[in-house]
Amino acid sequence: MKLKSSLLIIAAASVSMFACKKKDDNTVTVTSQQVVTDFVNKLVLPQYAELQSRATTLNNAVLVLNATTNNANLAAARNAWRDVRSSWEQCEGFLIGPVEDDNYDPNMDTWPMDYQQLDSFTASSASFSAATLQSVSQSLRGFHPLESILWGTTGAATADSITAKQKEYMVGLAQDILNTCTALNNSWRASGKNFQNVMLTAGAGSSRFATRREAMLAIVAGISDICGEVGGGKLLEPFEQYDSTKTESPFSHNSITDFINNIKGAQNVYLCTYNMQTGASMSDFIATRNIALDTKIKNQFNAAITALNNISTTFESAIYTQRTQLQNAMNAINELQATMDEDAKKYVQTYVAD
Amino acid sequence: MKKVYVIAGCVLMIAGATMCRKPNASVLDDDSKFDPRLSGGLATYMDVESGGSTGPIAGLSERDARVHDLGDQLFEQSFVAAPAPRFGGLGPVFNNVSCANCHHNDGFGEPSFGKLGSSLLMRVSLPGQDEHGGPLALPGFGGQLQNVALVGVQPEATVELTYTEQSFSFADGEKAMLRTPAYSLINPYMPLPAGYLTSPRLGPTVFGLGLLENVPESTILSYTDPTDANADGIKGRANYVYDPYTHKTEIGRFGKKANTSSLLVQVATAFQQDMGLTSYVQPKKSVWGQSQMASVPESAIPDLADSMLNAVVFYVRTLSVPARRNTNNETVKRGEAIFKQINCSACHVPTMYTGVVPGLPALSGQRIHPYTDMLIHDMGEGLADHRPDYLATGTDWRTPPLWGIGMFEKNNGTPYYLHDGRARTVTEAILWHGGEAQRSRDQFTQLSKADRTALLAFLQSL
Numbered sequence: 001m002k003l004k005s006s007l008l009i010i011a012a013a014s015v016s017m018f019a020c021k022k023k024d025d026n027t028v029t030v031t032s033q034q035v036v037t038d039f040v041n042k043l044v045l046p047q048y049a050e051l052q053s054r055a056t057t058l059n060n061a062v063l064v065l066n067a068t069t070n071n072a073n074l075a076a077a078r079n080a081w082r083d084v085r086s087s088w089e090q091c092e093g094f095l096i097g098p099v100e101d102d103n104y105d106p107n108m109d110t111w112p113m114d115y116q117q118l119d120s121f122t123a124s125s126a127s128f129s130a131a132t133l134q135s136v137s138q139s140l141r142g143f144h145p146l147e148s149i150l151w152g153t154t155g156a157a158t159a160d161s162i163t164a165k166q167k168e169y170m171v172g173l174a175q176d177i178l179n180t181c182t183a184l185n186n187s188w189r190a191s192g193k194n195f196q197n198v199m200l201t202a203g204a205g206s207s208r209f210a211t212r213r214e215a216m217l218a219i220v221a222g223i224s225d226i227c228g229e230v231g232g233g234k235l236l237e238p239f240e241q242y243d244s245t246k247t248e249s250p251f252s253h254n255s256i257t258d259f260i261n262n263i264k265g266a267q268n269v270y271l272c273t274y275n276m277q278t279g280a281s282m283s284d285f286i287a288t289r290n291i292a293l294d295t296k297i298k299n300q301f302n303a304a305i306t307a308l309n310n311i312s313t314t315f316e317s318a319i320y321t322q323r324t325q326l327q328n329a330m331n332a333i334n335e336l337q338a339t340m341d342e343d344a345k346k347y348v349q350t351y352v353a354d
Numbered sequence: 355m356k357k358v359y360v361i362a363g364c365v366l367m368i369a370g371a372t373m374c375r376k377p378n379a380s381v382l383d384d385d386s387k388f389d390p391r392l393s394g395g396l397a398t399y400m401d402v403e404s405g406g407s408t409g410p411i412a413g414l415s416e417r418d419a420r421v422h423d424l425g426d427q428l429f430e431q432s433f434v435a436a437p438a439p440r441f442g443g444l445g446p447v448f449n450n451v452s453c454a455n456c457h458h459n460d461g462f463g464e465p466s467f468g469k470l471g472s473s474l475l476m477r478v479s480l481p482g483q484d485e486h487g488g489p490l491a492l493p494g495f496g497g498q499l500q501n502v503a504l505v506g507v508q509p510e511a512t513v514e515l516t517y518t519e520q521s522f523s524f525a526d527g528e529k530a531m532l533r534t535p536a537y538s539l540i541n542p543y544m545p546l547p548a549g550y551l552t553s554p555r556l557g558p559t560v561f562g563l564g565l566l567e568n569v570p571e572s573t574i575l576s577y578t579d580p581t582d583a584n585a586d587g588i589k590g591r592a593n594y595v596y597d598p599y600t601h602k603t604e605i606g607r608f609g610k611k612a613n614t615s616s617l618l619v620q621v622a623t624a625f626q627q628d629m630g631l632t633s634y635v636q637p638k639k640s641v642w643g644q645s646q647m648a649s650v651p652e653s654a655i656p657d658l659a660d661s662m663l664n665a666v667v668f669y670v671r672t673l674s675v676p677a678r679r680n681t682n683n684e685t686v687k688r689g690e691a692i693f694k695q696i697n698c699s700a701c702h703v704p705t706m707y708t709g710v711v712p713g714l715p716a717l718s719g720q721r722i723h724p725y726t727d728m729l730i731h732d733m734g735e736g737l738a739d740h741r742p743d744y745l746a747t748g749t750d751w752r753t754p755p756l757w758g759i760g761m762f763e764k765n766n767g768t769p770y771y772l773h774d775g776r777a778r779t780v781t782e783a784i785l786w787h788g789g790e791a792q793r794s795r796d797q798f799t800q801l802s803k804a805d806r807t808a809l810l811a812f813l814q815s816l
Contacts, residue, residue: 106470139451214403
């Protein structure tokens with residue numbers, strides 16, 4: 001018994017010594033609880049609020065364009081579209097919970113667009129609104145049909161070329177996007193569907209995350225998933241099939257920016273950084289016991305973003321003219337994903353015990 | 355010479371020892387010799403903590419993994435109206451625009467009609483049988499109602515769904531609400547023939563199907579008891595259905611009434627009936643012969659390239675089953691014992707073996723725990739649709755597999771159960787059981803609160 005006690009004391013002492021040592025090394029020590037809490041409060045909630053706010057700006061800009069259709073207002077609407085896209089693509093770094101459960105993602109971000117039905121839509125005499133759009137195919141809703149009106153399917157739209165029917169459609173689309181973003185934002189709010197609580201109570205009564213480890217793994221999986229979607233879908237499919245009809249934002253040529261924002265969004269999750277605010281991050285948590293792994297992940301994020309920035313033309317032409325750069329970008333993103341799937345996941349499985 | 359005696363002695367001893375063992379006892383019957391988490395054997399998805407509940411089965415070759423991925427992408431793809439450079443052929447009438455809209459995260463969506471996240475569809479027919487013994491198509495509507503349409507096209511009809519709630523009380527005072535659905539078809543594009551029958555169906559989960567497709571017919575037949583010879587109140591019959599691709603009558607395995615025999619036909623028919631997309635297996639539009647046909651270009655070439663259909667079939671065939679959780683928990687273990695005690699396991703058969711699929715070892719010879727006998731059973735008036743489907747009567751339903759049932763909430767958000775999603779909790783689903791399952795259901799209502807909790811904990815571990 002005595003021996004056991006002394007062993008315990010020695011064990012306890014060594015644990016505290018190790019703990020002290022880390023502090024000496026200036027390593028920040030964060031708990032998984034802090035990571036989950038800050039993920040919710042410093043990352044998800046502000047980003048969804050910003051998404052809704054930018055969707056409101058877009059909606060207003062489209063209303064202005066509808067009222068006074070000139071090229072200045074068209075340019076303003078295009079900018080507002082790019083802004084809300086940048087927010088949304090960054091929010092794709094955490095496709096967790098209602099955004100997937102309730103189809104908010106496909107309802108506003110499906111491509112390719114349905115050209116045929118869009119033509120029938122804009123040729124028909126029936127009037128439509130955001131309410132009508134609720135029940136039509138996803139390929140007629142959301143960002144990309146709106147993009148096709150603001151830029152034109154050949155990229156040559158001007159204020160004069162937008163028809164009355166297209167204007168009616170564009171007003172419905174902008175309102176529909178705003179409705180989706182608002183619902184998505186509310187789904188995490190305490191005053192709404194309160195999904196934040198599902199996440200915050202992980203391991204303490206959460207209906208979805210029986211342990212905190214599951215919530216932490218969901219965050220890691222969110223990062224990995226978007227890497228998989230960009231590296232294995234958005235980039236790969238058009239690349240492999242030499243097919244520019246399958247790209248994400250073909251009319252505005254915003255695809256590469258979309259991809260960069262996706263990876264930046266995932267990076268924000270990893271670093272728990274958004275809008276100059278930082279919090280206890282997955283990066284801190286991993287660095288506590290494995291600085292080499294944390295450094296590796298940070299470097300791989302930078303490498304992926306650099307590789308995407310190295311593509312110097314639109315994605316639609318890069319498919320044919322910059323295949324090496326595209327391949328490099330996919331390789332960098334795939335490497336990052338592999339690290340998340342293997343090393344980061346194993347780390348979380350090992351070190352989150354509750 | 356002596357050596358011979360020694361060898362003979364050894365042989366006799368071994369033979370004797372073997373004969374001492376109980377007849378028919380096999381290590382394969384002993385659950386304690388196996389890892390209880392492996393619901394799908396080698397085809398079990400172990401990474402259930404991270405969020406997902408399924409992924410490709412283990413051991414796919416690089417080529418097969420690529421086909422699986424392509425199938426995955428097509429499963430999520432929204433299809434569009436023809437003519438289109440990519441993914442054309444939708445409609446002109448349909449139920450939804452992508453596989454994933456109904457089979458959300460390879461599971462199911464919500465019990466509603468006509469919305470993008472809706473997972474309900476309505477089968478329709480007239481009383482009687484067609485030339486193959488299947489349901490008699492409703493003239494002008496076919497065998498399935500398409501309640502959504504392309505812009506400018508009228509859907510066949512829309513469906514209105516309302517519920518009536520009634521409460522149920524356990525002896526200990528705990529209450530459950532049971533909701534009975536009522537459906538009405540409104541705004542039909544032409545008058546509905548008199549006396550039509552309807553059957554609502556909620557899109558099911560799509561994992562583990564490669565294993566179920568590969569359970570030997572003899573195994574399924576060994577569970578039948580059409581005369582209730584063992585007097586446990588449970589019969590169980592196999593459905594035999596017509597396969598429109600092989601042109602043969604085969605044992606039914608898939609669908610709410612075991613009304614489809616193969617995954618190829620299941621997937622091709624879903625593309626055709628749910629989305630309006632033709633393929634080499636189902637080459638005719640769902641509106642063939644109807645007035646809506648005029649709104650789409652007629653083409654001799656199927657909407658889906660053969661390789662696209664094959665990739666999606668391969669995708670669902672090679673989706674693994676979620677591993678069980680908390681299998682060492684004492685409450686869960688007690689729940690498992692109760693599950694057997696009140697004879698749930700008579701239909702929800704825990705353990706069986708798959709046959710051999712060349713080239714896919716993870717599906718071959720696996721010891722699996724689907725918790726289904728794949729047979730049709732009379733489930734009583736409460737669940738009846740009164741619409742026969744081959745040998746299944748208006749009160750018959752196929753025992754659905756229970757594997758993965760505990761992952762529904764994590765995977766799909768709000769879970770729904772039973773053929774039409776009327777049950778919102780597992781307790782409600784059990785309370786709806788009638789007919790051959792009446793006895794087990796009644797025993798469930800008599801369990802103590804602690805025992806009911808244990809049973810539910812076991813089901814949540816699946």
